[in-house]
Amino acid sequence: MISGETNSCSILTDLVNDILSRLPAKSVARFRCVSKLWSSILLRPYFTEFFLTRSSARPRLLFAVEQEGDDWCFFTSPQPKIPDDEELSLEVTADCQMKFPGGNTCLEFCGRASDLIYLCPHISEHDQCIIICKPSTGQFTSLPIPKECNRRSFWRSFLGFDPIGKHFKVLSIGDLDADEKRCQYQILTLGTGNDSWRKIHCPLNHFPSSEGICINGVLYYLAEYSAEQRDGTCYMIVCFDVRSEKFKFIYRDFISYRDNTELINYKGKLGVVTWEYDCHTCTMRSLTLCLWVIKDAEEPESSKWSEYVYTIWESQFDGCDVSTFWGNPIVGVTATGEIVISTEDASKPFYVFFFNPERSTVLSVEIQGFRAANHGALQQRSRMVRVFVDHVEDLKFITM
Known part of the structure; x- marks a missing residue:
């Protein structure tokens, strides 16, 4: 009987x-x-790992939307898959996960790691703090900026x-002495209580660019960086091992600091993508993507790179003008290899495009829900949107 009850x-x-x-992680x-x-059950390592495994099988799109008053609002939506049929246009509604009030601080988006978002004050706001937030649980915490940071x-x-x-x-790099061009490198580890x-x-x-x-x-x-053998400023890719806290450097001719250069995660490897707009005729315009993918991530300094070139015609963007991509259109690459492109302004109809290089097809996805979440305030002036692919919700909470 006891065995049956067990x-x-x-x-x-x-x-x-x-x-x-x-x-959703927020409900949990x-x-x-x-x-x-309930708290003890939901914090058990078995359940958190089980939740993460299941969440990894259903990746989502994450949107960081700048709003009035320097506030930020975070949305998620299902990440569509390119269908096998001819249907290449979809509509998806994004759900609001959390709102973060900027207050009197001008917060800028700095990056993402795992499911954490990193916001820091504008370069002139030296008396403020760094913000780490977790949209999936609605959690956030603040960190002090390095003491050496000052208005100079x-x-x-x-x-x-x-x-x-x-x-x-958190890796922080400060250009502390502009005359000698000397930088200082500092680390802060989360979860240690210090x-x-x-x-x-x-x-x-x-210095990062x-x-x-x-x-x-x-x-x-x-x-x-400055190279004695070359005139002027040179550019490279810095590889910082988070565990060992050691630096490595990649020098390649295709590496340059331009507005049309982006580092991406290409199927678990570092990728560098650049883009150019080509106007063939008054009615025929295209977007050309050049993609370089590192072959050996363990030896980045000497590794060879694979190179790919793709052309996407304006007609494939479901009627969108390619001029709307002049900012930073490349969002990233999905785990299955689709290159993701998006518009940037939430005050206008917002689109995310999934380009399949093997089939040369583009899935157009209109994202709805941004305006309704802010009662139409987004329509007053343009609002920047940052998009992230393969977002996976994690139940591990922020600890300091």
Whole structure:
């Protein structure tokens, strides 16, 4: 009899875990408040890992929308798959996950690692703090900026994740002495209970010139440096190992700091993509993408690269004018290899396009829900939208 009761309890527990794992992370976070028992169940490593596994099988699109008053609003929607039939146009409604009030601080978007979003004050706002938020649970926390940051210095920060040690780290680089062009490199580790910055050594003086992207525990970003053998400023890709806190550097002729250059995660490897707009005739315009993918991520300094070139015609963008992509149209690449392109203004009809390189097809997805969430305020003036592909919800909460 006892054995039967044990089996029944086990089946009931598995059933509850299965049901709860199908819910959005924000709903699960609310259920933690039901009771201590529910909180203990939902915080068990087995359930959090089970939830993450199931969430990974249904990746979503994440949208960070700038609003009035320097506020930020975060939305998610299902990430469509390119259908096998001829239907290449869809409509998807995005759900609001959380709103973050900027207040009197001019917050700028700095990056993402795992499911955490990193916001920092404008370069002139040196007396403010850094914000780490988790849209899937509605959680956020603040971090102090490095003490050395003052109104004479320029600084840039990145958020990285160590998948082995399970630690998030913030890398901050400050151009503290403009005359000598000397930079300082500092690290802050989340989850240790210590919010103190510590200095680290970098063998090559450099200052970032782009946002960063974290792939398999390595943080990549474009940076400028001075080379004695070459006149003027040169550009490279910096590879920062989040776990070992060591730097490596990639020098290639195709690396340059231009508005049309983006670092992307291409199926788990670093990719560099550039784009150009071609006007063949008054009625025929296209977008040309050049993609370089590193072959050996373990030896980035000496690795060879694969190169691809794609042309997408304006007619494939479901009637959208390619001129609307002049800002930064490349969102990223899905795990299945679709290159994702988007418009940037939430005050206008907003589109995300999935380009399949193998079939040369484009899936056009209109994203709805931005305006309704802010009662039409987004229509007053243009509002920037940042889009992220393959967003996976994680139940691990932010700890300091």
